[in-house]
Amino acid sequence: MTVLAIDIGGTKFAAAMVEPTGLITARLELPVGQDATATLAELVARIAVPGLTGESGLTGVGIGSAGPLNVLAGTVSPVNIPSWREFPLAKAVSELLPELPVRLAGDAQCMALGEWWQGSYGKRAADAGPYKTLLGIVVSTGIGGGVVVDGAPYLGPTGNAGHIGHISVDRDGDTCPCGATGCVETIASGPSMVRWALANGWRRAVEPSFWAGRAVDARALAADAKRGIPVARLAFQRASDALGTAILTAAALFDVDNVVIGGGVAASGPTLMVPLRQAIARQAGMDFLHRLRVDATSLGRDAGLFGAAALVLGDQPS
Template sequence: MNGPRVLAVDIGGTKFAAAVIDEDGTVCARAEEAIAGADPAEVLGRVIAATDPAGVVAAGIGTAGPLDRARGTVSPVNIPAWRDFPLAATVGDRLPGVPVVMAGDAQCMALGEWWRGTARDRAGALLGIVVSTGIGGGVVLDGRPHLGPTGNAGHIGHITVDPRGEPCPCGAVGCVETFASGPAMVRWAAGQGWTLPPGSPADARSLAAAARAGDEVAQAAFDRAAEALATGLLTTAALFDLDRVVVGGGVAAAGDTLLAPIRRALLARDGMAFLRRLRVEPSTLGRDAGLFGAAALARLHAPGA
């Protein structure tokens, strides 16, 4: 074991995970449990206890949102039992005297990639995005996450890319998410005549398989999503002078079926010289990115940090 240890907690829509991680990124203990049919607070308690967190110097939490960092509360869309749930205090009660800090799951994904993943060569300005049922994001600037006053910075999925586009559940229209989330891509493809092979689920995985097999409508769905994502990425890059974009999430598992058209769209639009250095890469940490990000977040708030 190397140096002081921290507790990392990852609150997802279907499972909770926790780990004790040292300053070199070594996972000393880890636990994970699905929350289907169980009391989420009880699951949280069990996964934390299973890591034996005695002696940790800080705790970091990456959570599905919305969240309110100032109050330490969360209201995850996929966990109806938690509305304004005091997540930070609940974790803190199990770790008396230990600082507890939380951020969005996509923000922790970005920080995890900066610390231990693709961008561990320490990109000065990194955007991590999660392309899945929704689209989330997080920005890391000079090694620190940019969380914003409420903790909700980085929502690239809700950048408007078409003012005359479809309504988005967030209340705006033409958001990146209405083009590039998994359900949005499948819905558009179905409207263009794409049909599933018998027995296949109507999801982004099936759409990606069809695109790789040469289905023109499926390919067009990925190209359309890539155009919207590229617009959002360039907007964010222009604001933050980004070096790197790391892409994770279920839809991103399509690999170059999604990443290649994003890169082409960026090359076609990066008119300003400083934007041409922007690199787009897949996540190398996968589902562990959030845990490593939560650990890095905790380290930033540990005593003496």
């Protein structure tokens, strides 16, 4: 019952062979490159080979993709992959692996589902009462979101339920690639944080020798924030305030219990999580919002892969 899990992000694609126990038997990650469709084909060809599909063979494919998407049509239009607009992702994978069932959901929905299945939240869920909700947020090249209710992803009619990255938190803010103004993604995504920091003197804030050989990216920004560079810390504070506003909006609307944060920017750990928790505590009004728990995913970069696998494994007999 080995399943192939695929995680489609704005800058990288990942895939893994996953057993029903949660064991990952093979894993591969590739940068998106200039031709996202070619990268997808290479990814599948390199990982779905004889000898890597388990004793019983490959039985299905689960895909978590950056959005927006349309699960009914099997199409995706990731904001950060301009060449994919209403791209028939489910069909493309089906053509690469004929006769296998393919399930599609948002990347953050899969991240939350993976946390529920294999992460620390799942270990707590049994004691959380009869109605349990988990909001997953991927903070990376873009910002995605998804909701899991009682162990099942809530997708909505098109599959975009919980897409928190495109809640507007600044009516006078920048125009988002999605076409709206002041989306969370324009403030709190990795590239947005870097653009703001550079525009506010980030590179001038550190000694030139420190930049030798360093990429100017969110990882470097996080390193500077950890070192106490003021403009880098302020970039993370702005991101945390925007994320906190969006999280509390979702929690107020849907009475969410728990939030799990994943993605490359979330890998900065306390550099993001401490000001984010502070922002939520500062902004929370109604009593029920004070019970909200916000954690980084316990599964790291594999959270979305576990969730994509769970999309398929949940449909198969044990």
